Amino acid sequence: MKVLVCVKQTFDTEAKIELKGGVISDAGINLIINPYDEVAVEGGIQLKEKGVATEVVVISAGSDKAMDAIRTALAMGADRGILVKQDTAADEYARAVALAAAIKAENPDLVLAGHVAADDGSSQVPTRIAEILGLPHVNVMTSVEIAGGKATCTCEADGGTAVIEVALPAVISSQVSWNEPRYPSMKGIMAAKKKPVATVDAVAVENKVKIVEFALPAAKTAGIKIEDEADVCAAKLADWMKNTVKVEVK
């Protein structure tokens, strides 16, 4: 079974966001694999280690810089990579179209991705890829069993946990609780340098969503801070909750 894992290169989640000339500045920002996608990479590698998958291919749409994200996934244990060269300003639609075209050429049995990207927070691309490819999809999977040409997914759902079964091939987006991604070993990093990465150009399509402007949220300012005995602190905090916030006490 061939598994394709979609990864997006994003800012480190510790990054402070600043605007420069009206756009978000990437100066001095450490770039990482989107933490949600990193879990999907780990999941793909574990499927291979369990003998369920035979090959794990990692694919990313982005600039040349995204090669680092691919190499990191290869160092973790993926077999080979595909870089779909695309302007990082591509929207969810354009990204999905570009990725789906490259994925189609690979004809995988399973497509994995994180359910959301830590930068744009859109949660659209995996589902859009499934629609383009005419495949079933499942989102926010926390564990999966693969057998008999089917994937049985346990998923985080509104108000509970759902177990959903789909026939393969399918697109499955995962939640971070699926697994704990490994750190690449030195051996893995060395091996990754020799693993093949193909580069293809993105299918050229227009964005559907136009960014009008970026802004930073109004900075929250510190209010009252008290340092005193616990009973004094508790009484003042209770008073603030009752009279300023006007909480309802059950």
Next chain:
Amino acid sequence: MAGTWVFVEQKDGNIRKVTFEMLSELKKGGDEVSAVVFGKGVEGLAPALAAAGADKVLVADDDLFAAYNTGAYVAQMVAMIKEFSPNAVLFAHSFNGRDMASRLAQKLDAGLATDAVAAEISAGKGFFTRAIYAGKALAKVEVTGSPVLATIRPGVWEVGSTAGAGEVVKVAIAATAADVYQVAKSFIPTVSARPDLSEAAVVVSGGRGCKGPEGIKLVEQLADLLGAAVGGSRASIDSGWLGHELQVGQTGKVVLPNLYVACGISGAIQHLAGMSSSKFIAAINTDTEAPIFNVSDFGVVADLFKVIPILCSELKK
């Protein structure tokens, strides 16, 4: 028909609050607002939807829609959009809402603004403000299309007195069993008397300073007294004191309550991204230098193990 549609988030006849928020906000804007409800035996929901602002309630009632499944829901929505041509269709930014809206948008070859915190909609065009980098920045985006599609974050709008006529329109069922590609094997509801984290008016969160399940128990006691949801920073999730679904922050949930109480949370940038838009923030932490105090309206430099029990008894007075 035109007008704006709100897709109703309901499970077993219980409508999620975000649905009322969307209906009410759109009704204030003066456009014709329709609530679109899919399910089995859901016509009875019409009065509640009308009370929040629905001029019309479009009902697709069929066994096929008894529980959410992407294939049948999207097929039905596509058919209805073709028949009625709404200006815009808004969904809740819930798991189901984003799932359905994403697949629908791609089927229509359309753009979609997910997790919007503000909206201005006109014919064929919508401007939406989206929180990106988990709220560290905002992007205003323009979505053109017919209809304009977006998912709206729960809690950004208030439910006002905005009743609509609530005229029930039963629509033809266009989806068939062949549209279903996900087989629902089981659903286990979260057994919690507490409100949903993403919709709660009050959230009480515990972090590293809770030191273990004993500290979390205090957080839960305070939460229950306030009718609050319980959340946690990454430290308490990674330590296994709280379930992953309760993580607040950049790799967890973004919350927007009226009051957020951070107990033993230092306030790493990833955590602040998930909660600093809360209306009121209180923090209890022994470290006077903790960054959480920079965003707190009321900070208490003290030991949560001592403060919370007294706070609970003071609140009960």
